[in-house]
Amino acid sequence: MKLFSKEQIYEGDKLTVERQSISSTDLMERAGEQIFNWMHLRLQGAQVPIHILCGIGNNGGDGLVLARHLILDGYNVKTYVVNCSDKRSKDFLINYDRIKNVTKKWPTLLSCEDDFPEINTEDIIVDAVFGIGLNRPIDAWVKALFVHFRKTRAFTLSVDMPSGLSTDSIPKDEDAVVWANFTLSFVTPKLVFFLPETAKYTQQWEVLDIGFDPEYLYKTETEAILIGKHExxxxxxxxxxxxxxxxxxxxxxxxxxxxxxxxxxxxxxxxxxxxxxxxxxxxxxxxxxxxxxxxxxxxxxxxxxxxxxxxxxxxxxxxxxxxxxxxxxxxxxxxxxxxxxxxxxxxxxxxxxxxxxxxxxxxxxxxxxxxxxxxxxxxxxxxxxxxxxxxxxxxxxxxxxxxxxxxxxxxxxxxxxxxxxxxxxxxxxxxxxxxxxxxxxxxxxxxxxxxxxxxxxxxxxxxxxxxxxxxxxxxxxxxxxxxxxxxxxxxxxxxxxxxxxxxxxxxxxxxxxxxxxx
Structure with a gap:
């Protein structure tokens, strides 16, 4: 299995949208639906509280798509927006409007430690705060939020990447990274899942197919290849x-x-x-x-x-x-x-x-x-x-x-x-x-x-x-x-x-x- 770099994922995202004549919002919808399918297969309607914490970029948009599908299927969902910047991605805003059309419980805005939600050990946390594009240190209160996740000892599921983890560098502060029990990674696992210093941030991972352009996946050479039975x-x-x-x-x-x-x-x-x-x-x-x-x-x-x-x-x-x-x-x-x-x-x-x-x-x-x-x-x-x-x-x-x-x-x-x-x-x-x-x-x-x-x-x-x-x-x-x-x-x-x-x-x-x- 090829391990695509961050830059290659961005390029594949762009080509998929162009070659399949879809919008980036449509691709985000696929991603969110795939996460929903994965969770629904395992939960089968169980009413455990699910806390979905969304950033304000595309990773957060994936989380909003997931929240909408879970709500429509009758799950016990609480959605939050981690307000870590004034900038919102276009697809995040589109899905923010969409979720408001399916529930009266609009996402709760988190802006400081006083806003942190109460989460019990038996609950589920879905981490959709940051994706592969994070390239700056996170705010102190967001770091405290990640520490809060760990203290609850609730099962934590990360979307694509544990938030705060970079695809090509080692975290300087391990408290500034989400420690996930499971990561659902789009298209490809990430190299950091296999390195001694960073593997600890996700105990398990699985790849979700979101319909990337097959020609791009086949022809693109990658620096890293994951060796399993089929290889x-x-x-x-x-x-x-x-x-x-x-x-x-x-x-x-x-x-x-x-x-x-x-x-x-x-x-x-x-x-x-x-x-x-x-x-x-x-x-x-x-x-x-x-x-x-x-x-x-x-x-x-x-x-x-x-x-x-x-x-x-x-x-x-x-x-x-x-x-x-x-x-x-x-x-x-x-x-x-x-x-x-x-x-x-x-x-x-x-x-x-x-x-x-x-x-x-x-x-x-x-x-x-x-x-x-x-x-x-x-x-x-x-x-x-x-x-x-x-x-x-x-x-x-x-x-x-x-x-x-x-x-x-x-x-x-x-x-x-x-x-x-x-x-x-x-x-x-x-x-x-x-x-x-x-x-x-x-x-x-x-x-x-x-x-x-x-x-x-x-x-x-x-x-x-x-x-x-x-x-x-x-x-x-x-x-x-x-x-x-x-x-x-x-x-x-x-x-x-x-x-x-x-x-x-x-x-x-x-x-x-x-x-x-x-």
């Missing part, structure tokens, strides 16, 4: 009757040091479990017996040193290399890493101490093949791109870094974001149970194993992040947040793949393959 389905490459392990490549996992052989074991298992044809682990000597014992499906090559990697040398021909997990930053390892990069031409996935070594010697970044995948955790990311002021600054720095070095950067988090070529791919799977030791090693192995099978690095990263999260989501049902461990992610990868096949079109494709095999 990864076209990436998936089915297997055929005559497939054999040689078709799915050879993954080489390089890493480990004394006490950290488990990281390589997890990455190697993940690479094979995601579908790589062959997996070889390159470890110090101390890792030989643990790997051969814990993971007999893997082949093992050892360094001459017992405890660390000092020389990366092998005679196999890998398809892709995953490197850095548990490898440490001993000076001999750093030297071996640099020597390896100077002669390597094979696609790379680099994690953990591999990233730390790159951070300490930026000249090594020049040696990376194009579209090398880097998968840092937050602290490793900071070492790589520098400190950031806020989440938007972090994204900007990440885009610049990706573009400068022609690499794919994975920003791990609740909504892991893959960054490449000024594009953001925001993942929707995963849960807090994935915040566990070894989870990142598994992700490295998954991405490596996908590239091994012929997926392009960017596709492998997007798909790998999705499957990693989906596997964790399925495992969560059996283990919960606290008991989920990295091994579970590997064990449930098959279930994550099977969940993809539940899509009717892909199921038919799989059925056809099975039929051909008979």
């Amino acid at each position: 990864v389905l076209p990436i998936y490459i089915p297997r055929t009757k005559f497939s054999h392990k040689g078709d799915f490549g050879h993954s080489l996992i390089i890493g480990g040091s004394y006490g950290k052989i488990g990281a390589v074991t997890l990455a190697s298992k993940a690479a094979l479990s995601i579908g790589a044809g062959l997996v070889t682990a390159y470890v110090p000597k101390c890792g030989y017996i643990p790997l051969q014992t814990a993971f007999p499906e893997a082949m093992v090559i050892t360094d001459a040193d017992e405890e660390i990697i000092t020389n990366i040398s092998y005679e196999i021909l890998p398809t892709v290399i995953g490197l850095g997990i548990g490898i440490g930053t001993n000076s001999k390892t750093v030297e071996a890493f640099e020597t390896f990069l100077k002669k390597n031409k094979i696609p790379l996935v680099i994690d953990a101490d591999g990233i730390n070594m790159l951070s300490k010697n930026n000249d090594l970044l020049k040696l990376l093949p194009e579209q090398t995948v880097l998968t840092p955790h937050p602290k490793e990311l900071e070492r790589l791109i520098g400190k950031w002021k806020n989440d938007f600054d972090k994204l900007e720095k990440a885009k610049q870094f990706s573009k400068k070095h022609h690499i794919i950067l994975v920003i791990k988090g609740a909504n892991t974001i893959t960054v490449f070529d000024n594009k953001l791919y925001i993942n929707t799977t995963g849960n807090p149970g994935l915040a566990t030791a070894g989870s990142g090693d598994v992700l490295t192995g998954i991405i490596t194993g996908l590239i091994s099978q012929g997926y392009k690095p960017l596709e492998a990263t997007i798909f790998g992040v999705y499957l990693h999260g989906k596997s964790g989501d399925i495992a969560l049902e059996d283990f919960g947040y606290h008991s989920l461990i990295a091994t579970h992610i590997i064990e449930y990868l098959g279930e994550a793949f099977k969940e993809l096949f539940k899509h009717p079109e892909l199921q038919q494709e799989q059925d056809d393959i099975v039929d051909n095999n008979k």
